[in-house]
Amino acid sequence: MxxxxxxxxxxxxxxxxxxxxxxxxxxxxxxxxxxxxxxxxxxxxxxxxxxxxxxxxxxxxxxxxxxxxxxxxxxxxxxxxxxxxxxxxxxxxxxxxxxxxxxxxxxxxxxxxxxxxxxxxxxxxxxxxxxxxxxxxxxxxxxxxxxxxxxxxxxxxxxxxxxxxxxxxxxxxxxxxxxxxxxxxxxxxxxxxxxxxxxxxxxxxTKQIVDSDVEDIVFSTIYESKENAVDHVSNVMEALTMSDNTVVSISDGRNFLVRHGLLDNGESADGIWRISTASSDQWLATVHKHTWNTFRRVGKIRVGVKSTADKVFVRSDWSALPGGRPELLRPLITRYCARQFKACIPSKTKHIKEIMYPHESTSKGRKAVDLSLYPIAARYLELHRTTLEARSYLIKAGRAWYELWVPQDPAAWSSPKIVFPDISEKPTFWMDTEGGIVNGECYWLQCEREGENDLLWLALAVANSTFIEFFYDHCFNNKLYAGRRRFITQYVEQFPLPDPARKESQIIIDLAKAIHSELPSNAADQKISELNALIWNVFGLNVEEVPR
Missing domain, CATH: 3.40.50.150 (Vaccinia Virus protein VP39)
Incomplete structure (x- = not known):
């Protein structure tokens, strides 16, 4: 300073x-x-x-x-x-x-x-x-x-x-x-x-409003790394003095990757700030050259349902209730189901959830169900009416007291959709084909154009690849502790897609479908490895040519 x-x-x-x-x-x-x-x-x-x-x-x-x-x-x-x-x-x-x-x-x-x-x-x-x-x-x-x-x-x-x-x-x-x-x-x-x-x-x-050009702004980053260190220093501040692209260990045993470059905001005054180096820019230029479109082309990425009263609407013990198992229950997809390509069954019974979903689709759009048609559910909700009516913001919005705060579109749940958690170390995207309802801790993506469902499978393959980890780190690098990444809408919608008309893309789509149907198995694991290499190649890259 x-x-x-x-x-x-x-x-x-x-x-x-x-x-x-x-x-x-x-x-x-x-x-x-x-x-x-x-x-x-x-x-x-x-x-x-x-x-x-x-x-x-x-x-x-x-x-x-x-x-x-x-x-x-x-x-x-x-x-x-x-x-x-x-x-x-x-x-x-x-x-x-x-x-x-x-x-x-x-x-x-x-x-x-x-x-x-x-x-x-x-x-x-x-x-x-x-x-x-x-x-x-x-x-x-x-x-x-x-x-x-x-x-x-x-x-x-x-x-x-x-x-x-x-x-x-x-x-x-x-x-x-x-x-x-x-x-x-x-x-x-x-x-x-x-x-x-x-x-x-x-x-x-400065008293003058300056140009928002960022070409001359030096940008340095330091994040924990699992790679082997090539040098050792005593602390983080000393590590920052190391040259670009150096993995260095410090006295407490942690390794860090140090990067030095220039700030890049995508030539937009309010664009995301990322580090730009000659090697990373060249890598991204190759990716862009082989990009047909982005995940935004598939459809809108939405967050899951939010009840703002989960203790009432979300349970794992519905069948054990004294009044009997109520109507309106639907399987709930949570972060405990997370696995690449295909959801897993949570290992603990308490994590296998169902949600009471009091919404339906009509010719005029979404509406709350008529509770008189569902007597067991109505009795259960009445028991919790005080809690539910305490959600004053819902009542002020003209909604029924027993609604979910963010129910999403009831008609959409039955269609195939990609689901993924907000936070994870590795990309973890899976295809739901069983009509589950996505919980608010996860996001979901559905194909919005008829006849283009194969784009979902193509996106699923790209999203689960090691390639997308490097793409994410080059473009966003929003990491939390322990290397966990934030997979939020504004990032995922920018993930690249190769041209679906290419022969290689069709192979990728077929492999993604096969992996989904064969999981868990050794055969599926082998296909995942094969798929990874294909994803890198379709974007004009080799797995071995990985710039940090």
Missing amino acids: LSVAQLPDRGEIRVLDPAAGDGALLEALLKRMPVDTLSRVRVFGYDTDPSAVVRASARLQNAFPDVSILIEEKDFLDHVLSLSADSDLFSDTRSTLMPFDLVIANPPYVRTQIMGTEQAQKLAQSFALTGRVDLYYPFLLGISRVLSEGGVTGIITSNRFMTTKSGQAVRRALLSKFRIMHVWDLGDTKLFDAAVLPAVLLAKG
Whole structure:
């Protein structure tokens, strides 16, 4: 941070931490300031926790008795929300009207659900944010309003904004309000105590709205790897100094893959942020050359049903109820059924679920069933009426008290569909041909055009291949701890499909169907290995030619 900062030659050097906590970041920054500048440094810190303010003040004043330090009990975002067109962020005193030369921050990670609706809406409106807003989003953008032109900020934050749909507005705004110099995705290093996967941004302030070009933004990533290490260092920070494409071990025994390249957002201001290197770009260019379309062409990817009262609607012991087994029960597909190509039977009886599904399709669309036609189900639901009616949002939406909150289309369940869990280390997609209802922890994809069901089988084959793991990591790299990937709509809909008219594609489709019918068996396992090689080849690649 200090290596790229151009501190004022004379006068004050203004430093801010908008979420100071116990003052650790400010202390670390001041320790690295040139000694001959400390007499000119003025430090400002804000925190909403009065005990943190006391601790930070004592810590900094003891360590730097000759530095001007002011740590106050204030909410940084309250200042942001009080902005008007003709006022600066800090309008309470003359001293805080001036911009800051250095801003260091580790904003709090709080979801809108915890913040409260009113504050979330104000923040969203002020910063043109949509969807689910994490508290650190407006913190990031608020910093741009107080950083001087040419001033430098270093921010420790969650890496979620780089790859999620809710982060689109933040990505766009960061590129227009800062001159970003370097991004570090610290992945699953567990470098900090917080559960989030961290990232660090280094950026300069600018008064001009800059071009959202990302060509010159350096992007580094570090994620745990199962590959053999070629070097050893003591810790994660030292590992980051290694050259691109190096697998390195650290003193606790973990191995990490270190990558250095440039930030690529697909030439879209709000596009997903990924690392671009010469080898990965060449690999993706080959894939795109052999891509006919994407999974989006097959159909819309939907999330499973959500009852918001699972204890009432979802059970494994329906037959044991005193009133008898009720009507309206349907088999429920859950993450415990997950297996590539074909669902498995959960090993534990308690994980074999059925759902009471009180919806039907009519010529006018979906509607709630007439409970008078299902007396056992009606008696059961009446027993739980208080719980179900407590879902006030459902009642306010004009829905019947016994409905599921998100039932999806009852007519669609009987058609073949690809199902997959939201989170898994390896891609795990399977074909359901038995009319099961998909639970809300999984997604499903159904063919929307008549006569194109073979596209589903082609997509199933691609989705379960080792090729798609590398494609995912090149394009999205949204990994959680232990290498688990997020298979969400915005990623899966971009998975590539080869031309279904090709002879190779027809072979792939036939193999996928055969695997589905033969699982579990050694013959199916052999076909899976054969299928993997075919998927790589159909995209113009060899399995051996795998760039990281």
